[in-house]
Amino acid sequence: MPKLGLTADQLLSTTRSVRKRLDISRPVERAVIEECLNLALQAPNGGNRNLWRWIVVDDPAKVAAIGAQYKAMFDQPLSARSEPIPDNVERFDLVHDSVRALVEKIDHMPALLIPLMPGRAEGKTPMQQAVMWGSIVQAVWSFFLALRERGLGSAWTTVSLGREREIAEILGIPFESYTQVGLFPIAYTQGTDFKPAWREPLAEVLDYNGFTAR
Incomplete structure (x- = not known):
């Protein structure tokens, strides 16, 4: 598989x-x-317990069925599927358009990735939840980085968890x-010329040796 040859800094940014x-x-x-x-x-x-499980869905019928569950979540009010968007988010209208574009084609993706962790997050203490998410999130992001280097892409989506039980039934997940x-779509990207995104300046979010109220 040909690679883009990005530097580490280019890949990360x-x-x-x-x-x-x-x-x-x-x-x-x-x-x-x-x-x-x-x-x-x-x-x-x-x-290093390797408790994760990974399900790749590339059967078109199952992709369509899972995509239908994803789309159904967007029929819910925004408050039921997302935190309020702060006023300072730059060009949020473009982000919203991008999200809608994914909703429209999620049921036709070449493949979907659903990582699993054993147990249920419900009822866990904050420390136990941190252990669960801290044992999988970085691996998912490494997957994103590996895709990018090979001319593919994905999107970080969690709205599917509103239909987690229904998706579990489709895939036979206990x-x-x-x-x-x-739920992470997998596809080649149209072009590979991605650029750094807007983020709040570091000075606005960084403190040393203690918390500063802003």
């Missing part, structure tokens, strides 16, 4: 959640997905035994 530019017309080879997942598995995880981490 230009890996985006891609929605509009995911190419649903181009198949994604399982070998490429597995290559990216093998890199993702090198991410740190709690106690609902009481595993927590879904999110």
Whole structure:
């Protein structure tokens, strides 16, 4: 699989959640997905216990069924599926358009990735929850980075968790035994010229040796 040859800094600063530019017309080879997942598995995880499970969905019928559940969540009021958006988010209208573009084609993706962690987050203490998420999130991001280097992309989505039980039924996941981490589309991107995104200046979010109220 040809690679883009990005430097580490380029890779870290230009890996985006891609929605509009995911190419649903181009198949994604399982070998490429597995290559990216093998890199993702090198991410740190709690106690090196490797408790994660990874489900790749590339059967069109199952992609469509899961996509229908994802779309159904967007029929819910915004307050039921998202935190309020702060007023200072730059160009949020473009983000909203991008999200809608993904909703429209999520059921036609070449592949979807659903990582799992054992147990349920409900009822865990904050420390136990931190251990759960801290043993999988960095691996998912490593997967994003590996995709980017190979001309593919994904989007970080969690709205599917509003239909977690229904998706578990589609895939035969024991609902009481595993927590879904999110739903991540996999596709080649239309072009590879991604740029750094807007973020609040570091000075606005950084403190040394204590918390500063702002």
